[in-house]
Amino acid sequence: MPSRPPDTASDAVSDTASDAAICVAPAVPADTAPGRLPAGLSAGLPAALLCDMDGTLVDTEREWLLAVAALLDEEGLPSGEAALAPFAGATLADSAARLIEQHGLRATREELFSRLDGDFTRRVAAGVAVQPGALAFLDRARALGVPTALVTASERHLTDLVLETLGAHRFDLTVAGTEGGRSKPYPDPYLAAATRLGADPADCLAVEDTPTGAAAALAAGCRLLAVPTVPGIEPGPRTLFAASLVGLDPAALPLSGSLPA
Template sequence: MDGTLVDTEHQWLATVAGFLRDQGAPAGDEVVTSFAGAPVDDAAARLVRDHGIRIGLTRTATLLDRDFTARVAAGVAVQPGALRLLDRAEELGIPAALVTASERHVADLVLRTLGAHRFALSVTSGEAPRGKPHPDPYLVAAAGLGVDPARCLAVEDTPTGAAAALAAGCRLLAVPTVPGIVPGPRTAVVASLEDVELTDLPFPRAA
């Protein structure tokens, strides 16, 4: 969701950067982008453990969630090609699931923009045994759709999300917002969803 369907990945990274600056911690690009795709609780744990944040885990998570939610509530931009791709999936009879590391209340804000009717179900932070980069969110979504994960196409923009999708057995369509996703037999990388046609996906063809 964040960075693939709507441009919230940059809002999340801005949240992390602002938090680090407020706490007097280094907020360089390499540090900030390492949090791309991370759930709030995981990000808070890393900030406390690795970046010298002294206000505690609960307070850190609360501040991150409050700032990010406010940014999303103020409005999100739909990524180019996202609605066309979702509507094309519906035309072809392909069910869609929203799988995100964001909290439920953030996902619900985004669903208002995208149109909840475009999704058969959604899986948010805390609704699977483990979050991304573990495969659990995609496994839960595939089970909810009643399909084998190997028949699913995951759309991701960060290495964290990509790792989750591939570990679940999905094919991966990557639209990167940060470096680190490498093309492969089950991974296609595109610059924009505008470049994607579901009946002609850019994966290597069998010889």
């Protein structure tokens, strides 16, 4: 989410969840199992690990969607699954523009940006839950000597709040909001992180939970470990699905398919 209010509408595509069913994570696609590699055959150690934050490492995607739902409720607008779907993984800038262009709110983007940012920041400051297996997964990457970056669409001030929980020492660098150029679903933040780590994006493993983030990682040329919190990430030859990060080893992951829950 950009560190300043938006000045242009975004054409970015975002994705999915609901205020009533935000915690209902979709099952990994059943039709990806045929794409799994034979047992014991892995893609090898990635040149770098590039991790999304909200929803992937911490359960803040829920808080973000609750903030959007609260604003929609205040404006007397629907705030169910269909209404919230485009906001999952979206930036503050894109969300403020969407509220005006698609929901018809009569407010400036700056005003909506500020309202969303304030509510979401308060929710994050109250405390965030780390996703199961996230810290062990990051620590294993560090033990293996894999450079690790946090690549998030969240604002810098929100990112720094969450880093107090995750531990900044677990990351070699962080790319927040538009610090790497255009934010997700554009590839810019992943390309920026890979470049700063001196790694070829094709040799990097990105970890994402939403279609918006997945689109960014794949467009950058990264391999993708998808741990969905909302529906919509499509199977593909560079996409591996997992139900959670529990027990995963960055050095022993197949190229694609689905890992058993």
